[in-house]
Amino acid sequence: MAEADAVIVGSGVNGLVAAAELALAGWSVVLVEREPNIGGFIATEERTLPGYLHDTYSSWHPLFVSGPAYARLGELLHRHGLEYRNTEEWVTASVADDGRVTLAHRDPRRTAEDFAHDEDRAAYLAALGRLGDNMVAIGGLMSGELRSPAVFRPAAALLRGGGRRGVERWVRSVATSGRGYTRTEFRGDEVDHLFAPWLLHAGLSPDHASGAFLMTLLAAGLHGVGVPVVAGGAGRFLDAFTSLLTTTGVRVETGTRADRILVEQGRAVGVASGGRVFRARRAVLASVTPTALYGTLLPQGAVRSELRDEARRFRYGRAAMQIHVALSQPLGWRDPRLNTIPIVHLSDGSGSTGIACAEAEAGLLPRRPTVVVGQQYVLDSSRVPPGAAALWLQLQEVPFTPRGDSAGELDTAQGWTPELAQGYADRVLNRIARHAPDLPGKVLAVDVIAPPDLTRRNPNAVDGDPYGGSVELDQSFLWRPLPSPGRHATDIRGLWHIGASTHPGPGLGGVSGHMVATTLTTGARFARLPRLSAGRRIRG
Structure with missing residues (x-):
């Protein structure tokens, strides 16, 4: 003992x-x-x-x-x-099905410069400024016991910083979805296109409450600390x-x-x-x-x-998948700006990501999944052989027990068989190839981790x-x-x-x-x- x-x-x-x-x-x-x-x-x-x-x-x-x-x-x-390993330059981007690209830089002002509307630039920077002004108080709430007397200290700080209306604004953001936030606060779609897919990394969909609060928090994090990966x-x-x-x-x-x-x-x-x-x-x-x-x-x-x-x-929420791809060379994206960006989302924003989430929660394999494309090699070349590349792909909108396929192409009757996992991986790779046509010729090997594999690895992934x-x-x-x-x-x-x-x-x-x-x-x-x-x- x-x-x-x-x-x-x-x-x-x-x-x-x-x-x-x-x-x-x-x-x-x-x-x-x-x-x-x-x-x-x-x-x-x-x-x-x-x-x-x-x-x-x-x-x-x-x-x-x-x-x-x-x-x-x-x-x-x-x-x-x-x-x-990190970057001080462009950190993330979203690519729509029509080829439209929206990018985020470590500098929020450089990010906002590409917004189409002046009022959206001002609203974006103002939202980040409010968060920065209140980050100590919000940090105290996010890293403290919310049912303890100590919660009064950060709550009081929030009240001092913005008064009753300021506190109500934060509470309202917790009750608001990401889609609702971007529709209310912005005339253009750049903020939605960039950050609606990031809500998946918090386990949410664009239509879940608290998306408004987390969308601003995620944006501030990307500007503030980037996307560090371990060397x-x-x-x-x-x-x-x-x-x-x-x-x-x-x-x-x-x-x-x-x-x-x-x-x-x-x-x-x-x-x-x-x-x-x-x-x-x-x-x-x-x-x-x-x-x-x-x-x-x-x-x-x-x-x-x-x-x-x-x-x-x-x-428990939606299931997830991981796909790892060994490439002979780095991808050649149609938009060359994406060649050096660590994280790229294939998504139209709340539109396509919201549909894919709804399909997954209904037990269906999404027809157009949001694809998280990780290009860690642009930050850390030691992870791949000289001149080579690798993709880290994450799918956060899949059902654990598939009842069907939204595209009507894949047989789900036997659940997550190796054939189904590979078939869905092929769909994902085809989505990437629309924006990086040289992908098929550079793929050397693919490894697929299906939802049941996650549960076998970690019992907390119910x-x-x-x-x-x-x-x-x-x-x-x-x-x-x-x-x-x-x-x-x-x-x-x-x-x-x-x-x-x-x-x-x-x-x-x-x-x-x-x-x-x-x-x-x-x-x-x-x-x-x-x-x-x-x-x-x-x-x-």
Whole structure:
């Protein structure tokens, strides 16, 4: 039997952050991970051909480098080998079916210069300015316990900054969809074209509430910190954490499935795995879904039946896919400006992305999926052989259990067979080829990761949802992870819930792990995000 101050279940980014911060505060820590390797949805593999390093799942780190976990651990991680590659130029673009291209630059003014209407340029810069002026307060809300007295500090700061009308404006943005926001605030379609597809990265669709708030936050993040990727692949991020955890004495137990959380006299006292027990003197942190925590890990009778019922009704969102492509040479886009842009979305904006989301949520394979085209090699050439290239493709609008194909071309009767996955990948590659006609002649190998593969890799990706559960408004903010608790401290003393299923939700930021570690080691009830303005720059 092992014993430590804290036992952490799950080694995704939140588990890693919590383990590191607790250990740096002098706690002894055991980190329990089901898989043979740490990282959750962080990995780098030669999935196609030797010499091609693909970030298997997540890749981009703007949320991490702009958040409180990086503020606490960044310098240490860099000492342990972490390096980032980034750009100070054009960071993202959207390409419509008719070939129309809209681009975003690190400089928001350069971005706005290409808008067709003067009033849209002014409205865009004003929105970023309001966010920058209030970022400390908003950061306090996004990185703090919303059901604690400490929430009054950032709320009061918001009130001082903009008065009652200013606060109402922020609340209204949380209740407004991205489509509604761009229709209301902008005459042209550039902002919608650029940032409606980015809402998919937050688990939303253009028609979900809170899209207005997140659209501005995402835009500010791209201008402020860019799209940093880890030099040599995201796996190097894990190497740096492994080195840091080793030097701080964290005991990492991989290949160890948590079977149940031990509860004695209303307090969490450890984790059982097979015939092994890991005792926790002070805290157990579980980076799992509410379904797993309240459905299988906790013993019957440990929590109120109402909580178990809420966990049973916790909803999961759309599934996702990853496609990795090894190329003999970089793509030749019809619009040559796209040749050096790290992230390109194939989307008409809210129109096509909204339709694809609706099709996926109806159980259909979208006819015109939004394609996230990652060109990490333009930032980090070490990932591919000299002169070669690779594509990191993400599809965030697919059903876990397909009931049909919107285009009427693919047979879905047997679910996600290898043939269906390859057929859908061909549709995606054909969409790219419309805008980069030389693609077919440069493809050397393709690797497809279907929704069931995501679930097999990470049990938190229930039904292929990589975001730990639907992030619609009723499952976000005050109501994440569940309506009753709405916080990271559970009803069981010493048991803390972290991960994408908890506030502030999904994304490779490590915020919930940082929040809980901060609370446990300092007693603070919220952690402040660093100020992020439209002019802020973080370089690799």
